[in-house]
Amino acid sequence: MDKMQTDILIIGGGAAGMSAAMSVAENSNLRVLIVDDNPTLGGQIWRSEMGKIKSPEAKKLIEKIEQNEIEILNKAQVFAQNDEKSLLAETPNGAVQMHFEKLILANGARERFLPFPGWTLPNVFGAGGLQALVKSGLSVENKRIVVSGTGPLLLAVAEYLKSKGAIILLISEQTSRMKLLKFGLGLWRIPKKFFEAIKLQSKLQRTVYLTNSFVIKAEGKENLEAVNIVQNGKNRRVECDFLACGFHLVPNIELALMLGCEIMDGNVLVDKFQETTLENVFCVGEPTGIGGVELSLTEGKIAGLSAIDKKEKAKELFTQKEKLQRFANALNETFSLRDELQSLPNEETIVCRCEDVTFGKIKDFNSFREAKLQARCGMGSCQGKICGSATEFLFDWKNESVRPPIFPVKLENLVD
Amino acid sequence: MLMTFDIAIIGAGIIGSACAMRLSKEGFKVVVIEANEIAGGTTSTGMGHIVVMDDSEAQFALTNYSQKLWEKLAEEMPRDCEYETCGTIWVEADDEEMAEVRRKKDFYEKRNVKTEILDEKSLREAEPNLRENLIGGLLVPNDSVVYQLCATQFFLDKAMQNGAKLLTGKRVVEILENGVRLENGDLIKANKIINAAGFWSKDLMQDLRIVKRKGHLVITERYPNFVKHQLVELGYLKSAHSNDADSVAFNVQPRMTEQVLIGSSRQFGVDDKTIDYEIAKRMIKRALEYMPKLRKLSATRVWTGFRPATPDNLPYIGQHPKLENVYLATGHEGLGITTSLGTAEILTDEIIGRDSEIDSKVYSPSRFEKKEFARE
Ligand SMILES: Cc1cc2nc3c(=O)[nH]c(=O)nc-3n(C[C@H](O)[C@H](O)[C@H](O)COP(=O)(O)OP(=O)(O)OC[C@H]3O[C@@H](n4cnc5c(N)ncnc54)[C@H](O)[C@@H]3O)c2cc1C
Numbered sequence A: 001m002d003k004m005q006t007d008i009l010i011i012g013g014g015a016a017g018m019s020a021a022m023s024v025a026e027n028s029n030l031r032v033l034i035v036d037d038n039p040t041l042g043g044q045i046w047r048s049e050m051g052k053i054k055s056p057e058a059k060k061l062i063e064k065i066e067q068n069e070i071e072i073l074n075k076a077q078v079f080a081q082n083d084e085k086s087l088l089a090e091t092p093n094g095a096v097q098m099h100f101e102k103l104i105l106a107n108g109a110r111e112r113f114l115p116f117p118g119w120t121l122p123n124v125f126g127a128g129g130l131q132a133l134v135k136s137g138l139s140v141e142n143k144r145i146v147v148s149g150t151g152p153l154l155l156a157v158a159e160y161l162k163s164k165g166a167i168i169l170l171i172s173e174q175t176s177r178m179k180l181l182k183f184g185l186g187l188w189r190i191p192k193k194f195f196e197a198i199k200l201q202s203k204l205q206r207t208v209y210l211t212n213s214f215v216i217k218a219e220g221k222e223n224l225e226a227v228n229i230v231q232n233g234k235n236r237r238v239e240c241d242f243l244a245c246g247f248h249l250v251p252n253i254e255l256a257l258m259l260g261c262e263i264m265d266g267n268v269l270v271d272k273f274q275e276t277t278l279e280n281v282f283c284v285g286e287p288t289g290i291g292g293v294e295l296s297l298t299e300g301k302i303a304g305l306s307a308i309d310k311k312e313k314a315k316e317l318f319t320q321k322e323k324l325q326r327f328a329n330a331l332n333e334t335f336s337l338r339d340e341l342q343s344l345p346n347e348e349t350i351v352c353r354c355e356d357v358t359f360g361k362i363k364d365f366n367s368f369r370e371a372k373l374q375a376r377c378g379m380g381s382c383q384g385k386i387c388g389s390a391t392e393f394l395f396d397w398k399n400e401s402v403r404p405p406i407f408p409v410k411l412e413n414l415v416d
Numbered sequence B: 001m002l003m004t005f006d007i008a009i010i011g012a013g014i015i016g017s018a019c020a021m022r023l024s025k026e027g028f029k030v031v032v033i034e035a036n037e038i039a040g041g042t043t044s045t046g047m048g049h050i051v052v053m054d055d056s057e058a059q060f061a062l063t064n065y066s067q068k069l070w071e072k073l074a075e076e077m078p079r080d081c082e083y084e085t086c087g088t089i090w091v092e093a094d095d096e097e098m099a100e101v102r103r104k105k106d107f108y109e110k111r112n113v114k115t116e117i118l119d120e121k122s123l124r125e126a127e128p129n130l131r132e133n134l135i136g137g138l139l140v141p142n143d144s145v146v147y148q149l150c151a152t153q154f155f156l157d158k159a160m161q162n163g164a165k166l167l168t169g170k171r172v173v174e175i176l177e178n179g180v181r182l183e184n185g186d187l188i189k190a191n192k193i194i195n196a197a198g199f200w201s202k203d204l205m206q207d208l209r210i211v212k213r214k215g216h217l218v219i220t221e222r223y224p225n226f227v228k229h230q231l232v233e234l235g236y237l238k239s240a241h242s243n244d245a246d247s248v249a250f251n252v253q254p255r256m257t258e259q260v261l262i263g264s265s266r267q268f269g270v271d272d273k274t275i276d277y278e279i280a281k282r283m284i285k286r287a288l289e290y291m292p293k294l295r296k297l298s299a300t301r302v303w304t305g306f307r308p309a310t311p312d313n314l315p316y317i318g319q320h321p322k323l324e325n326v327y328l329a330t331g332h333e334g335l336g337i338t339t340s341l342g343t344a345e346i347l348t349d350e351i352i353g354r355d356s357e358i359d360s361k362v363y364s365p366s367r368f369e370k371k372e373f374a375r376e
């Protein structure tokens, strides 16, 4: 098995991880290694589109990273711990042992899916998932698309799909107009965000944006044909080719959990310096709580400085972080899920896609573990990454049992 | 007025649940008390291989008897129990093991267990993913595989249809003359008590001679038809029952879900359930030696479990040597899924006071009172 040695190991090459790497490189001579499972750096939002990176900000960061000779290991997925000071990753060339002095976790987030009748039909996608498919070549030209769910992601995805020639029939947002307005009014505190929001809305100006609204059913014989949407108690049927739906984000905490970091309310618990409850293990970006790019960047900087013991310098960023944190809190509050969504699935609705487990089969259990042991919910290849966050919302179950490997790994890579 | 049960069973693992099913059928008023969730103990970590073993007469008798009971019960088991008569192939790696195949075949044949010797060619036809140059093997066609978690639930469902009561999330902290005391202070009155708490049965009775024997298992994603029989290396027993050293053996199981379940390892004196990479690696390497094509399969999960082991590898079944109101059904080591049904049958016979179909004295808890088991 190949071995790599570094001072500071960063898992995840998104905004948070790259920012942490830069912060270490600019302020010390220590070795940094970024490990990411994608072919390129950038994470969810900056991942390149057919090799081209759009955002000038991201370009600058990536350039700097390359200039600073920060070591990068792409296409490498961390799946287990080797010992206290090393992790194991699977790469196309086999497994790698990565030894470190300090560790920064920057695993990002994934979309939350909630089950409703028909959500497993072909052409029903996750909002971010569809965006990613289009980025890697799927054509949506002249496709009639409904975008639904909750969160700012819906606007970003709609705008993107529109720019690729899709017809956005409507955006259906489950939160209320009241909550959105309150949130919007708070935006003045973050001028840049405000600017972004305006920009987005202008591009989407003529798109129907329904609030207080959600998809209750997707229909179709073999593929999706139409969706049923409610708004304020009124039902409407909309024929469409694709449905892109996402219910905000869920932090990727599996690695932190496996290492033994304490989790609070679903997020990795960190102190002001981004250090977890394990000494010399830091965490930044979405796993510490969904907060968006700017908070991720700031947390990355703080963690980088803390990891090289420049704590005074890290403190200078605290005010900025607090401001962004307040924004993140408001965002999460605005897009918190309404209770009605819990009653969408019927007996036959699949909750666990890997194992085809229906809502009816698990609704009477008392815990995720029971549903897993008796009905195989969450036993499949995603190990509950998808249904775990759905059942947490539906039944208030916690799925905090994480066992290695946190991603499927070839048997040969477990032995050599 | 507190109701008094005829029998209180401690533990809703596969053993306690089988006993509940069987005793309630005889008309006893049964309560099953489980500290956590149904089948959440060792039962949830096992492999689900229902196998007739030949390592001792006593082990053979109990496994063989149980296997027949499974066969009968299978007719009414729901699909989610994933009961499948896939058979076991004991795989023979070298000439040295040839004699062992013959011995094994003779042993089974004399006791009316169907077997079939496979030569190199027929072994490869039966299992094309095994490596070349294996000498052959012994097929035991009536062995099977079950999803023991749903089977446990099925046993309990049957027990409850017979009027048994199930209490989950309730821990027994003390066994009394007239029942058991729960952690919350409640008393559950019962005339007889069955300690079926698996490895934890010892926590309630320090005199039990049960130790943990840790095992690792690995499960893969779905690969249709990758393996068709439960495959076990012939040297399995050599490694399974060496009572000191850590050991691994090739032991691969086809699941009805098309997943491949890979075992197995045995370790003594290890108390924590974290994955031990060194032994897991040895175990996987062993499997790869026999089935090189496993290399490219993806593993989705690795886990560990603790077999409740006794000094002679046989379970405790029957009345406690000193406490008249207490019965034991524990210490089933690596065969408790198989032997759950036989255990329930024997224990029921003893409680009713009738003879069992097989000689049950060999499993009696009082055997450890004898000199040969004296503690040093
Ligand atoms: C599907 C989706 C779409 C989004 N779209 C937008 C958008 O359009 N606009 C917007 O403003 N925000 C968007 N966001 C939010 C945005 O991702 C975050 O605000 C920001 O990128 C957070 O950065 P991060 O570094 O914490 O996480 P990420 O950008 O998610 O980066 C984490 C990186 O770590 C990698 N990783 C995780 N675990 C491992 C592991 N075990 N081994 C190796 N690598 C690993 C991931 O693959 C990823 O590359 C989206 C989020 C998601 C989930």
Ligand SMILES: Cc1cc2nc3c(=O)[nH]c(=O)nc-3n(C[C@H](O)[C@H](O)[C@H](O)COP(=O)(O)OP(=O)(O)OC[C@H]3O[C@@H](n4cnc5c(N)ncnc54)[C@H](O)[C@@H]3O)c2cc1C
Binding pocket: B010, B011, B012, B013, B014, B015, B016, B033, B034, B035, B036, B037, B038, B039, B040, B041, B042, B043, B044, B045, B046, B047, B048, B049, B050, B051, B170, B171, B172, B173, B196, B197, B198, B199, B200, B201, B204, B214, B215, B216, B217, B263, B264, B304, B305, B306, B307, B308, B329, B330, B331, B332, B333, B334, B335, B336, B337, B338, B339
């Ligand atoms: C890796 C591995 C592979 C195996 N493979 C096989 C196989 O292929 N075939 C086979 O036949 N067997 C196999 N076994 C063995 C089998 O799993 C066990 O023998 C069997 O599950 C034991 O069942 P049990 O009911 O005695 O114990 P458990 O399942 O542990 O049940 C005991 C129950 O008692 C409860 N309990 C404990 N203390 C208390 C208390 N104070 N109050 C109330 N409740 C309490 C526990 O919560 C638990 O649910 C395997 C075991 C392992 C570890």
